[in-house]
Amino acid sequence: MELLDLLSLRPEGWGKPLLDGLWLTIKLALATLPFGLVLGLGLALLIDGKNRWLARSAMLFATTFRALPELLTLFIIYYGGGMLIQWLWQAIFAEPFGEVSGFLAGMIALGIVFSCFASEIFVAALRAIPRGQHEAAASLGLSRSRTFISIIAPQLWRLSLPGLGNLWFVLLKDTSLVSIISLADLMRQTQLAVANTKEPLFFYAVACLIYLAVSMISSSIVGILEIRANRGFARAR
Secondary structure, eight states: HHHTTTTTTTTTTTHHHHHHHHHHHHHHHHHHHHHHHHHHHHHHHHSSSOOHHHHHHHHHHHHHHHOHHHHHHHHHHIIIHHHHHHHHHHHHHOOOOOOOHHHHHHHHHHHHHHHHHHHHHHHHHHSSOOHHHHHHOOOOOTTTHHIIIIIIIHHHHHHHHHHHHHHHHHHHHHHGGGGTTEEEEEEHHHHHHHHHHHHHHHHHHHHHHHHHHHHHHHHHHHHHHHHHHTHHHHHHH
């Protein structure tokens, strides 16, 4: 019973800090997702495009950040990006910029990693869509943007969703890395609780259960999205 008291919401308990850490973890993952999806789609369109130099540059970018450890990418963005911002701000406004947001650095770093893996999924999905559909749309007088929005994007979403769902689970786990830059996410709060209570097994088990619960909820949502994305396709078969 004493261990459960450690999870109380009272000031002496660690329930509220853990909930605050969970909320920050979810916010970080949800903020990173659209950034990573848009950047990943942009990279995929460049890789699958007709401009050879843009395709090679996008491929080099994606390959580089897929090869780097996520923690190293986080350090590069947090420290290297922070130094660059400080230098530019000092050069333009002749005054210090201040401290770089750990949340923003984490979002950019995790978003870049997410986008580089997502670009591979998007490229495979783009190449799985028959080229004849582009030609049919052109024969109907549809512009390239209208063709993409009305014809290609819905199929791209359906084909990419299983792979993107797996990347979402990876993203949820990778958010724990931001504890290294002292961002008070769930893992950081768990470490503080362990340091103060000397109960590592209990609090790490609690963190494990929380991550598992979030993953199970996410899995249900991804499953619903997949059913919805495939409903017309399933009826056609």
